[in-house]
Amino acid sequence: MKPRPPVTSDASKAVTPQSLRKQYEAGAIVEELVTASGLSYGTVLNRLHDAGTIMRTSWQTRRMRQNPQARRHLAARLRTLYEQHGATLTELATAAGETRRGARRLLIEAGGTVHTTQQTLRIRAAARAAERYKVALSLRARYEAGGTVPELAREHSYSVATVYRLLHQAGTRMRPQHTHGPAHDPRKRP
Template identity: 45%
Template structure:
């Protein structure tokens, strides 16, 4: 590979571009190359493009650098999420069950080769009682383990009122709401 800008580049810059390309092709990421070389990420990318280096997606880089055992465990997780999703479980419900973000769930589903549904298709499946019961059980278990309702709502992408309703439907014994300080609750004297 020779740099496409060989007429304007010094021999040292050409060697640097080829070295960056070789290290990138052996699994180094652009941020790692930037840290090691002292160049900005943009400069590293420009040098890689100048020598026609085939670029990877961030996910391909993570998979390339991953420990084989971790990669296998991640693939098993993705496959499990795919099975649940194909049985009708929604992305927010999977995020609640697997305790991760909805973005991570979508990424794992794509990794598993699962075709994502349109929002309208998900709403139709939302009437499926089995997926709803799984979500209610997961929320109840996490609530009874001490997680607050606002944290549950943030984790699964539902409003707090929806989470309260699902917890009540699951037969959850609710913790008492925090009481205001008894000395200040009724004291409104000027």
């Protein structure tokens, strides 16, 4: 004898995992979803799981309900730090006063996606390169205004070689070097 499939009403089919997830992420708790949907506790949990919902602890729910706008603002700030500045989850946790898992949750709540270590390293390298290029452009402007390489090196606490490299990266047309020895006639060969 074959077991019969469980009887489900049309109303329970209308409650999609995505709609449950949206309500849950807005601050509803599982018990409230059970009451509103008419589904069993286990079915609500299964549908939340099917939608890829990251579950909160009870203290996280209490904290979220105390000030949901502040939580959204914090989550958005963490996402900006993560995506534009290459911050790690550990750095986000420190900034938010959370655990790494909590910071990850906030990041996902803000619509961010978690990067692999390699992606984070690439983002950081790109940010450093962009910063170096800004410095190179400012050195170029000072050099073209008449500054000398040794002066620029002292002002920025760089070595002369670093200033030359940055000027080269910025595409600076270098002035001819001065000779500090005795004057010589270029037509005469020694």
